[in-house]
Amino acid sequence: MNADFYSESFTVKAYECDAEARMTPGAILRRAQQISTDQCDLLGLTNEVYARTHTAFLLAKLAVEFYAPVRAGQCVTLATRPSAPQRAVYGRYTTLCAQDGTVLSAVDSRWILVDTRTKRILRRPPEDMPMPFVQPPVCELDVSLVKGEAQPVAEETAFYTRCDQNRHMNNTYYADIVCDHVPLERIAAHAHARLAVVYHSEVPMGASFTLLRAQTGENGWYFVGTDGEKKHFEANLTLTE
Known part of the structure; x- marks a missing residue:
């Protein structure tokens, strides 16, 4: 199993789309979250491991860029590339591509590993927890915010x-x-x-x-x-x- 890259293909469902038949940002994020879970399960980072080590990955921030609408009924490929932690932050870059390889959307998510008992951020995983993510980030999006008087x-x-x-x-x-x-x-x-x-x-x-x-x-x-x-x-x- 390749820890640096994992992909799945699927057909966009109507229930994942809005009134304009465009895949919603929430649906794209749910697909991105699921492929991350699927890859971790295949690599041995299962719920049983998290329970045994009293750990969990929590999402700290993300950015999504939309390059073209993703339509209901469209066949697409989701590919995810996790990276080694940088100052305790684990990055993951996920793309949604059309059948011809055109990138339709990209997700840059930043995760932290925490101890579920103390809620403290772990800079290193427990010794009995496999952590196969060793590659540097392949791409990073701008995750900064523009704020206003809300x-x-x-x-x-x-x-x-x-x-x-x-x-x-x-x-x-x-x-x-x-x-x-x-x-x-x-x-x-x-x-x-x-x-x-x-x-x-x-x-x-x-x-x-x-x-x-x-x-x-x-x-x-x-x-x-x-x-x-x-x-x-x-x-x-x-x-x-």
């Missing part, structure tokens, strides 16, 4: 259907929330160009937070989710001109 737009909740086995809101659903709070006439008429998300703290199942939004350009927005003084995440979404 105002409240909604109250959001980590409902049952938004949560995963860790019993907190799955990181891909923040992309859905962001897209749902861009003005409808904008997101229906313009394709996605870029999404960046920084994750600060988990939202436990059943908990709520306030979503704030600021416009950063004609087709750009900044979002932040807070619970009082506690910040859960920040994000930028940019649409095409």
Whole structure:
């Protein structure tokens, strides 16, 4: 099994797409998350290993660039390339390509390994935990944020259907929330160009937070989710001109 590269092909399902038959950012992130899990399972980084070593990978930040819409019924190939940790951050670069090799979208995700008992970041994995990722990053996207004076737009909740086995809101659903709070006439008429998300703290199942939004350009927005003084995440979404 190649630890440096792994790919899977699939046909985009209608339920992964929006009203314009375009694959949503959240659906792309769910596919990217799944291929990461599939590769780790094949390499021996299974749930049993995480449970035994009291560890977990948590997503710290990501950026997605959208080069062309991905359509329902389209046959595509997802390829992922994990890299060795840099100052305790494990990078993973994932591309979504058309059958002719054209890159339709790219995801740069940055992960940290934590001790689930102490919540401390681990700069080295436990001795009995295999860690096969040794290659330098093949590509990195801009994960920085453009911020603005955000105002409240909604109250959001980590409902049952938004949560995963860790019993907190799955990181891909923040992309859905962001897209749902861009003005409808904008997101229906313009394709996605870029999404960046920084994750600060988990939202436990059943908990709520306030979503704030600021416009950063004609087709750009900044979002932040807070619970009082506690910040859960920040994000930028940019649409095409």
